[in-house]
Amino acid sequence: MKFELPLDWDESNTWHSGGHGITRTEVEQAARNDHEIFRLPGGGHDEDRYLLRGTTDGGRRIIVIFAYPVFVRHDWGVQELDMARPITAYDNPRKE
Secondary structure (H helix, E strand, C coil): CCCCCCECCCHHHHHHHHCCCCCHHHHHHHHHCCEEEEECCCCCCCCEEEEEEEECCCCCEEEEEEEECEEEEECCEEEEECCEEEEEEEECCCCC
């Protein structure tokens, strides 16, 4: 399966993933490489949340939680973008 959506990055989600020792590059590699995606049950968010389980180019197995679609609020209303926003990422604790 290929992940074809662009990822929406800013200082906040880059910092949050980095806090778990996962780089932006590793998240992008896991999204590009073979992976599995699971929709997470609701949680009161405007956007749907998903779990991506993938592997970096270096073989590191990681989990990425992301939101899709991305909503941007403006003075004139809300704009929906066909992008995925990483929320956090961490090492996959599951041993396979």
